[in-house]
Amino acid sequence: MTITDRLSQVISQTLSDLYGIDIQSADIQLQDTRRDFKGDYTLVVFPYVKQARKSPEAVANEIGSRVKEIMPDVSGYNVIKGFLNFEVADEYWLRFVADNLGNPDFGMAHARGTEAPVVVEYSSPNTNKPLHLGHIRNNLLGWSVSQLLAANGANVKKVNLVNDRGIHICKSMLAWLRFGNGETPESTGMKGDHLVGKYYVEFDKHYKDEIKQLVEKGMDEESAKKEAPLMVEAQKMLKRWEEGDAEVRALWEKMNGWVYAGFDETYSRLGVGFDKIYYESQTYLLGKELVQKGLDMGVFYRRDDGAVCCDLTADGLDQKVLLRSDGTSVYMTQDLGTAQLRHNDFGAERLIYVVGNEQDYHFKVLKLILGKLGFPWADKVYHLSYGMVELPNGKMKSREGTVVDADDLITEMEQTAEAMSREHGKNDELGADEQKHLYHILALGALKYFILKVDPTKNMLFNPAESIDFNGNTGPFIQYTHARIRSIVRKAGQGSALAVEGCRLGDKERDVVKILHSLPETISQAAAAFSPAMVANYAYELAKAFNSFYQDTPILRESDENQKTFRIALCSCVANALKNTMNILGIEVPERM
RNA sequence: GCUCCUGUAGUUCAAUGGAUAGAAUAGAGGUUUCCUAAACCUUUGAUCAGGGUUCGAUUCCCUGCGGGAGUACCA
Numbered sequence: 309m310t311i312t313d314r315l316s317q318v319i320s321q322t323l324s325d326l327y328g329i330d331i332q333s334a335d336i337q338l339q340d341t342r343r344d345f346k347g348d349y350t351l352v353v354f355p356y357v358k359q360a361r362k363s364p365e366a367v368a369n370e371i372g373s374r375v376k377e378i379m380p381d382v383s384g385y386n387v388i389k390g391f392l393n394f395e396v397a398d399e400y401w402l403r404f405v406a407d408n409l410g411n412p413d414f415g416m417a418h419a420r421g422t423e424a425p426v427v428v429e430y431s432s433p434n435t436n437k438p439l440h441l442g443h444i445r446n447n448l449l450g451w452s453v454s455q456l457l458a459a460n461g462a463n464v465k466k467v468n469l470v471n472d473r474g475i476h477i478c479k480s481m482l483a484w485l486r487f488g489n490g491e492t493p494e495s496t497g498m499k500g501d502h503l504v505g506k507y508y509v510e511f512d513k514h515y516k517d518e519i520k521q522l523v524e525k526g527m528d529e530e531s532a533k534k535e536a537p538l539m540v541e542a543q544k545m546l547k548r549w550e551e552g553d554a555e556v557r558a559l560w561e562k563m564n565g566w567v568y569a570g571f572d573e574t575y576s577r578l579g580v581g582f583d584k585i586y587y588e589s590q591t592y593l594l595g596k597e598l599v600q601k602g603l604d605m606g607v608f609y610r611r612d613d614g615a616v617c618c619d620l621t622a623d624g625l626d627q628k629v630l631l632r633s634d635g636t637s638v639y640m641t642q643d644l645g646t647a648q649l650r651h652n653d654f655g656a657e658r659l660i661y662v663v664g665n666e667q668d669y670h671f672k673v674l675k676l677i678l679g680k681l682g683f684p685w686a687d688k689v690y691h692l693s694y695g696m697v698e699l700p701n702g703k704m705k706s707r708e709g710t711v712v713d714a715d716d717l718i719t720e721m722e723q724t725a726e727a728m729s730r731e732h733g734k735n736d737e738l739g740a741d742e743q744k745h746l747y748h749i750l751a752l753g754a755l756k757y758f759i760l761k762v763d764p765t766k767n768m769l770f771n772p773a774e775s776i777d778f779n780g781n782t783g784p785f786i787q788y789t790h791a792r793i794r795s796i797v798r799k800a801g802q803g804s805a806l807a808v809e810g811c812r813l814g815d816k817e818r819d820v821v822k823i824l825h826s827l828p829e830t831i832s833q834a835a836a837a838f839s840p841a842m843v844a845n846y847a848y849e850l851a852k853a854f855n856s857f858y859q860d861t862p863i864l865r866e867s868d869e870n871q872k873t874f875r876i877a878l879c880s881c882v883a884n885a886l887k888n889t890m891n892i893l894g895i896e897v898p899e900r901m
Numbered sequence: 902g903c904u905c906c907u908g909u910a911g912u913u914c915a916a917u918g919g920a921u922a923g924a925a926u927a928g929a930g931g932u933u934u935c936c937u938a939a940a941c942c943u944u945u946g947a948u949c950a951g952g953g954u955u956c957g958a959u960u961c962c963c964u965g966c967g968g969g970a971g972u973a974c975c976a
Contacts, residue, residue: 342920352919354956364956390956391920434976471976588976615974624904632974639976666970668905695906696969703969732939750939762914765906767969769913779939780925781914788939796936833917845915848924855940864936879936901939 310825311381311400312338315349322374327360327367340822346386347393348822354390364390398813401821402874406808408824409877412884415827417461424463425654428454430662431468431580435567436476437505439574441697441712441770442664442704445759448894449694450662451580452760452840455892460835465654468582469646472564473589478545480504481559482538483511493566499573499715500566514538577718579752579894584653586646594645595637598681599630607680618677628673643674644681651685658688660838665693665765692838695767697759712772721751721776728778734901749896750784756895757783761844781848783895786886789851790897793883796863800876811874816857820882823850827885831892840893847889854882 313333320333341347353368360367365387372385372392383397408414430450433439439447454464484491484507493500515538522532533539548556575581599616602608608618608630616631630641650656661671671691678686696703697712704711725747738746758776762768778784813821827846834842863879866872890897 337917339917339919344921350920354919357956388920474976476976613974617974626904626972629974634974636974638974642976664970665906667976669971670976672905693906698969728939732937734937734939758913766914767907771913774912774926777913777926782925782939784939785925788937792937792940799936841915845924852924856942858936859932859941862936901937 310828311396312349312829314379315375315382315394318375318378319351319371322371322378323356326370326374327356329356329359340826341393345388345391345393346395348396349394351392351394352390353392357390368392398818399808401813401818401825402808402811404825405821405874405878405881406806408881409806410880413888414881414884415831415888416459417828417831419458419461419463421463423461424657425465426457426462426658426660427465427467427650427654427656428457428660428662429467429469429650430454431575431582432471432663433468433571434471434474434476435501435504435564436480436508438499438501438570439714440704441714441717444578444714444717444755445694445697445768446662446664447575447578447580448756448759449692449764449840451578451894452756452843452892453660453662453692453838455894456831456835456838456840456843459831459888459892462835465583465656466581467584467586467650469586469588469591471588473549473560473592475542475546476508477560477564478542478549479511479515480508481556481563482542482545483507483514484563485559487514493569499570500568501570501574502713502715504563504567504570511538511542574714574718577715577748577752579896586649588642591646591649592642593637594649595641595643596631596645598644598648599637599641602630602677602681605681618680620673620676623676625669625673625676628677630677640670640673640677643670644677647674647678647689648683651683657685658690659685660690660692662692662694665695667691668693690838692764694764698767698769700769700771700773712770718751718755721755722747724775725750725754725778725784729901738900746898746901749898750778750787750901753783753787753890753895753897754778755783756893757786757844760840760893761848763841764839783890783893786847786851786890787895787897788901789854790883790886790890791899791901792858793854793879793886794899796879797876797883799864800872800879806873806877807870808874811871814857814861816853816861817875817878819853820850820857820878823853824878824881824885827889843889843892847886847893850882850885850889 315338316333316336319336320331323329323331336351338349338351341350351371353364353371357364357367368387368390372387372394375394376382376385381397381400382394384395386393428450431443431447433443450466454466458464484504487510488507491503493503496503515536518536518538519529519532522536523529527535545556549560599608602618603610603616608616610616614633615629617627617629619627621627628640629638631637647659650659663671668691671693675686675689678689699710699712729743729747729750754776759768761781830842830846834840861875863872863875866875887897
C-alpha cells in the first residue's frame with residue numbers, strides 16, 4: 309500500500325473518531341503540497357469544520373497530531389489556515405526507490421487475461437485520399453489510448469473500420485478513367501494513396517467547371533450540382549458497384565489496393581497497427597436485422613413514406629432515420645450492426661470509438677439506440693471525441709488542398725531531426741543505420757508529443773510556418789533525458805548492493821522520487837479519463853525534475869559508495885518510468901543520442 | 902435560427918472547487934576543469950465582460966460578446 313492510500317485510510321478513521329464524520333477513505337482528497345510550503349501531501353480541512361464545530365486550524369492540528377501518532381512514516385505536519393501539510397519521512401522515499409530498483413515494469417499493470425476485451429476503433433480512413441494531420445491525431449490518440457488502457461491492466465483489441473466504398477471512391481475512380489492515361493503507382497513513382505487522392509482533387513476541379521458552365525447557361529446552382537455530367541456518371545458508377553458489376557469492381561479493387569499499400573507505409577512510419585481491420589464494403593448491409601428487432605420491440609416506427617425512424621425527441625434529440633424509404637441502410641444502420649459484430653467477435657464489454665467531435669451527435673444517437681435495443685453494454689460505449697487540428701487560417705479541407713499531408717510532415721520532421729543532430733554532432737559514434745533510426749524516432753517523438761500533450765477534447769492549432777520544437781516541453785527533451793540517464797547507468801557499472809540506511813535525500817532528489825512515486829496513480833487516472841495528455845505531462849514533469857536534480861548533484865563522483873548506489877538506483881528507476889510512459893505515447897526512447 | 906463544444910502570458914499548451922494561476926517558446930541576463938549544454942539558473946508577462954452559488958471560482962450556474970462544429974433518406 310502506498311503512503312497516500314494509507315494516509316487516506318488513517319484520516320478517514322480519525323475523522324470518524326474525533327468528529328463522527330463518516331467519509332470513505334477513497335473519498336479523502338489528498339493533494340501534493342505546493343512547492344512554496346513545507347510538506348509532501350496536503351489535506352484541505354475546510355469541508356469538515358462545520359461538522360467538527362471548531363476552527364479550521366484546530367481541526368487541522370487535531371487531525372495532524374493523531375495521524376502522526378499512528379503513522380511512523382509521517383515525520384511531521386504543519387498547519388496554515390485550513391491546510392494541513394503532512395511531511396513524509398525520508399526513509400519512506402529511500403525504501404521506495406530501493407524496492408523498485410530493477411523493476412522495469414514499474415507503474416505498469418498487466419492484463420490478467422480474464423477480463424472481457426476493450427475494443428478501440430481508430431483511424432477509420434476513407435480510401436479516396438491520403439492521410440493528413442487530422443488523421444495523424446486520430447491514429448496517435450487511438451494507439452496511445454490503447455497502450456494506456458493496457459498499461460492499466462485492460463485487455464485491448466485495436467480495430468480499424470475502413471470506408472472503402474461510396475460515392476467519394478467512385479469520384480476518384482471516374483476521374484482516373486477519364487483523365488488518368490493509365491497512370492499507376494509504378495509508372496509514376498507516386499505512393500498509391502497520393503495517386504488516388506490526386507484524381508479525387510481532379511474530379512472536383514472538373515466537376516466545378518461543369519457546374520459553372522451549367523450555371524452560365526441559366527441553370528440554378530442546386531440543379532447544376534445534381535445534373536453535372538460527372539456527378540451523374542459517378543452516381544451511375546456507384547449503382548454499378550452495388551450491383552456487383554465486374555468491371556467496376558475490378559477497378560475498385562485495383563485502386564483500393566494502391567491506397568492500402570500507401571496507408572500501410574504511413575501506418576508503419578507512425579508506428580501504429582491493428583488487431584483487426586473491418587471494411588465497410590463488408591459491413592454496410594449489417595444492422596438491418598437490428599432495425600427489424602427495434603420495430604418488433606416497438607422502439608422504432610415506420611413512417612408513411614416507408615422509412616424506419618427512431619423518435620429521440622424525449623431525449624432532447626430529433627427523429628433519426630435508420631432505413632431509407634427504399635429499404636437501404638444509412639451510416640447509423642451500419643454502425644449499429646458493427647457494434648454488435650464487435651461485441652460478438654471479441655466478447656467485448658466496452659467499445660471505444662476514436663472519432664472527431666464533428667460526429668458527437670452521431671455517437672450520442674448510436675449509444676441511445678443501442679440502449680433502446682436493450683443491449684446491456686450500451687452504456688459502456690464511449691466516444692473518444694477529439695478536437696480538430698486547425699491551421700492558422702482555419703480548418704483543413706482536402707478538396708481545397710489546404711491540408712498538411714501526413715507523409716510530407718513526417719519526412720519534414722525527419723529532415724529537421726537530422727539537421728539538428730548533425731548540429732549537435734554527438735552521435736558520431738553511431739553507425740549509419742543507427743543514426744537514421746535515431747532521426748526517425750526523434751522526428752516522431754517530437755511530432756507525437758506535440759499532438760498527444762494536448763487535451764484530446766480540445767481543438768489544437770498547428771502552424772506549418774513554425775516547425776515543431778525539439779527543445780523545451782517536447783518529446784526529444786524526454787528522449788534526451790532518458791539517453792543521458794542510460795549513459796550514467798552504463799558508466800556506473802553494476803555497483804554494490806544498496807543499503808538504504810544512512811542515505812541522504814536532497815530536496816531535488818526528493819522531488820524526483822515523489823513524482824516517480826505517483827506514476828501508478830497517474831496512469832490509472834489517465835486511463836479513466838482516456839487522456840494520453842496526462843501521461844505526457846507527467847513524463848515531462850519527471851524529466852524536468854530529474855534534469856534539475858542532475859544539474860548540481862554529483863552522481864558518479866559521489867564519494868560515499870552507498871549514496872552513489874542509491875543515486876544510480878534512482879537514475880535507473882527514472883529511466884524505466886520515462887521509457888514506460890513514452891511507450892504509452894508510442895514514443896521510442898534511445899539508449900544514446 | 903436551433904443544438905453542442907470552446908475562450909488562460911505576444912504565441913502554443915497546463916491547472917480532481919483550494920494556498921501567491923503553472924510550463925514551454927519568444928524577449929532580457931547568466932552557467933561548461935565536471936556523469937551528454939537537445940541541459941540548467943535569473944527575469945519580464947495572462948484567466949473575454951458582467952452577475953450568481955461557495956469559507957474559497959480559471960473550474961459550477963445565468964447573461965452578453967468572440968471562435969469552432971453539427972443541424973441529410975452523406976459518411
